[in-house]
Amino acid sequence: MRCLPPELVTAPSEPCVSIADARAHLRVDSIEEDALITAAIAAAVQHLDGYGGILGRALMKQDWRQFLPFWPASRSVDLALAPVLSVVSVEARGADGQTVTVDPASYRLVGGAGAAPRLLFDLGSHLPGLAYAPDAVIVTFSAGYGEAADKLPPALKSAILLMVGDLYRFRDSVQIGASSAVPMSTTVDRLIAPFRRYQI
Known part of the structure; x- marks a missing residue:
């Protein structure tokens, strides 16, 4: 009999990275692009967090x-x-x-x-x-690591901010005039490597 996948019951009540932290990282002062930044935060967190994330970890409680x-x-x-x-x-x-x-x-x-x-x-x-x-x-x-964002390991928070930066700066997967895809930050891989769980 096949096992059912885990099911999320209660989502985190606080974000891993606030819009204010993301704005500061991006050096953006206005709120005009908050929707874009919020979407980038959600995409970065989804890449790492929960059963569908690549870490096999829960970030916030x-x-x-x-x-x-x-x-x-x-x-x-x-x-x-x-x-x-x-x-x-x-x-x-x-x-x-x-x-x-x-x-x-x-x-x-x-x-x-x-x-x-x-x-x-x-x-x-x-x-x-x-x-x-x-x-x-x-x-x-x-x-998860806790209910407050300050409980999140700094390496994971930094990785999320770097991904947000990549998603904010590069709106497409290729640049005009470039012959190859836009490379994402290799620092992200190094930051998250110690946190990846591998099932044997």
Whole structure:
């Protein structure tokens, strides 16, 4: 049975980079191009953030649901994003269609602040019977560096601002008179490299 992809429950309440920070980086004083700058910030963040981002990380605090079709034999669940701030709940869907909440005393979060957060179920704990369904187990967790932008690692904030700068300056993928595509900043790759998660 194929696993379902994680699902965003609650989006971040604050942006990674404010419009004021982006204006300062771009040396733009007026608000006339705020719509363009806001779109560039959103595109840069989307490239890095969440399940669809290339980092495999959540940047600002956000809630996600992860689905499992069965209890893992190892009693260990690799969480889809890092860092993980907390596990909100674990729910089990039974064969009768009813959903029950698993006792929080039966599991714990390990390595939440690192690149490989895991949910471990105690060996002696009783886990409810499950329905035959791809969403038989629902793990809801909060991920990200925090609710305030100042919690974001400076390297990631700088990478976002550099991408915003590229998107602002180069409105097309090629320049008139140039024979090749506009190169994006290689500094971005170097800044984000230590934060990329690789699944083995």
